[in-house]
Amino acid sequence: MARESRKDSILKAALFCFTEHGVEATTIDMIREASGASIGSLYHHFGNRERIIGALYLEGIRRYGLVLNGAFTTDSTTEQRVRSVVLGYLGWVAENPDWARFLFNSRGQVEAGPLGDELKSINALHVSRMKAVWEEMQTHGDLRTIPAPCIPALITGPAQEIAKAWLAGRLKGALLDYAEPLAEAAWRSVRADDISSGDEGRFRA
Structure with missing residues (x-):
């Protein structure tokens, strides 16, 4: 090691x-x-202290960004890739609760601090990469046309709200107990209207 x-x-x-x-x-x-x-x-x-705060934040988003990027770019079906993003995100939060709390609470401070421009550049690069992956996935015909800014909100937005509630102690049990219904909801929100889920016996709308 x-x-x-x-x-x-x-x-x-x-x-x-x-x-x-x-x-x-x-x-x-x-x-x-x-x-x-x-x-x-x-x-x-x-x-100085502000740069420590910024560096810790940037390292945190780098690490969970690797998880999300890996899920999106894996060699599997579109549905599996969308589900893997949700599962990967919740898995990272469950394994790194202190880091996740810090990320949720410190973004504004980092944006206004000495590493704010670096954070903007990293976010822009991440969005660009995800946009390219999404456009590639859309060529398979099983995704609906969605404005780029809506994609993360639809796929990981609900998972982030559940994660925040879990980190605050408002939800009991394991965070991953909520993963499957959130992954199902994410897929249903972005799939083409004429595409069904892989297992229609689960979580019917």
């Missing part, structure tokens, strides 16, 4: 501190103490 880098150890410690104390209450000294890094090392890698 590869040894954790100093930069990764600082981000891991920052996430722990943000989870334990809240982002606003966490100081640079708290992160330094939790990570075991010297103040010089911390500033060398990040510069």
